[in-house]
Amino acid sequence: MDQMTQERLERRAAMAILLADRGDDLLVVPGLGSTTWDLAALGDDDLNFYLWGAMGGAAMIGLGLALAQPDKRVAVITGDGEMLMGMGALATIGIQRPGNLAIVVFDNGVYGETGMQPSHTQSGVDLGSVAAACGFATCLEVRDEAGLRDLAGCLNTLRETLFARVLIAAEEPPRVLPERDGIALKDRFRAAIGVKP
Amino acid sequence: MNVQVTDWPDRLFATLKRAGIRQVGYVPDAGHARLIERCRADSQIRDVVLTTEEEGVALAAGAWLGGERAALLMQSSGLGNCVNMLSLARICRFPLLMLITMRGEWEEFNPWQVPMGSIVDPVLKLCEAEVYRASTPDEVEGAAERAVQDVFGDERIGAVILSQQLIGRKVWTK
Numbered sequence: 001m002d003q004m005t006q007e008r009l010e011r012r013a014a015m016a017i018l019l020a021d022r023g024d025d026l027l028v029v030p031g032l033g034s035t036t037w038d039l040a041a042l043g044d045d046d047l048n049f050y051l052w053g054a055m056g057g058a059a060m061i062g063l064g065l066a067l068a069q070p071d072k073r074v075a076v077i078t079g080d081g082e083m084l085m086g087m088g089a090l091a092t093i094g095i096q097r098p099g100n101l102a103i104v105v106f107d108n109g110v111y112g113e114t115g116m117q118p119s120h121t122q123s124g125v126d127l128g129s130v131a132a133a134c135g136f137a138t139c140l141e142v143r144d145e146a147g148l149r150d151l152a153g154c155l156n157t158l159r160e161t162l163f164a165r166v167l168i169a170a171e172e173p174p175r176v177l178p179e180r181d182g183i184a185l186k187d188r189f190r191a192a193i194g195v196k197p
Numbered sequence: 198m199n200v201q202v203t204d205w206p207d208r209l210f211a212t213l214k215r216a217g218i219r220q221v222g223y224v225p226d227a228g229h230a231r232l233i234e235r236c237r238a239d240s241q242i243r244d245v246v247l248t249t250e251e252e253g254v255a256l257a258a259g260a261w262l263g264g265e266r267a268a269l270l271m272q273s274s275g276l277g278n279c280v281n282m283l284s285l286a287r288i289c290r291f292p293l294l295m296l297i298t299m300r301g302e303w304e305e306f307n308p309w310q311v312p313m314g315s316i317v318d319p320v321l322k323l324c325e326a327e328v329y330r331a332s333t334p335d336e337v338e339g340a341a342e343r344a345v346q347d348v349f350g351d352e353r354i355g356a357v358i359l360s361q362q363l364i365g366r367k368v369w370t371k
Contacts, residue, residue: 029259049262054285057255061285064259064267067220067243086255088248096245182289186262195264 008169031078040178046192056086066101094134131163206231222253223270228298250275251282303361326354
């Protein structure tokens with residue numbers, strides 16, 4: 001669509017702006033693939049729960065976490081393909097509506113990990129409209145750096161369930177691979193937020 | 198102990214409460230109707246209705262990351278919807294307590310329930326889940342208690358299988 005031909009945000013720079021002032025009470029769950037590499041590229045953090053699989057599950061992990069930790073903020077930052085696979089989660093979250101949960105979709109319209117095949121969003125499926133129809137209190141569409149800074153502000157003062165679609169370019173920056181031992185990732189995350197072993 | 202035929206969902210609920218379960222994910226299911234009703238009425242339990250059972254596997258993982266215990270209610274057909282997402286519980290050793298009502302194994306009118314119902318046990322075994330089967334009302338509470346101990350004590354996957362005899366025949370004509 002016409003949006004695809006417009007200049008789009010660089011994904012690594014977008015992640016950096018969103019998390020520049022993340023503080024110590026923002027828990028981040030990226031989707032498998034590119035958003036996990038983007039998050040790792042910012043530097044490691046025990047409060048990142050990287051996914052190397054579980055496609056379609058990022059938003060629901062975020063929901064369980066947000067319900068369990070109402071005093072912390074949870075940001076799921078995933079790709080359009082990962083969100084499409086778990087689109088029903090938007091309906092599930094839309095009726096739970098925890099105020100401390102944000103679902104951010106980096107939408108480049110392609111499946112980057114598998115060879116840049118087009119995703120449904122490239123042909124007009126609008127995940128922001130889906131989220132709005134599912135009852136998300138706030139739905140943002142982010143097209144430029146100013147929008148990213150607004151979204152970063154929203155993440156830092158999160159009070160109602162938020163969905164944001166961030167239009168990013170279809171590019172493949174060098175992979176930055178984080179820890180891939182799932183047990184280690186789980187244990188360090190729980191230790192960092194003070195959950196007993 | 199002689200448990201009334203219709204009491205077992207209340208026994209299950211009591212087990213979930215004793216276990217400190219705070220989040221319960223479910224896809225509406227006739228066999229679990231009473232248990233779902235109890236969970237929905239409890240202010241200490243967050244009931245999360247799902248669009249598909251695999252959402253509940255991820256929900257339970259998130260709950261555990263945040264220090265809460267979750268349970269996932271489904272019927273046997275729902276297990277098939279979970280298979281890839283169970284990788285999350287397996288690779289990270291997330292505790293996952295599944296309570297599964299059986300279809301397709303006894304007095305089943307609908308043959309479409311049989312293909313999935315007939316492979317529940319091998320699928321669970323392949324997914325490294327421990328199975329706790331209850332065929333009579335007397336067996337339900339003990340099976341659930343053992344599952345809770347193993348699942349949360351040892352961070353593993355456990356499935357309490359509630360046989361179709363417990364649920365009774367589905368009435369097909371109104």
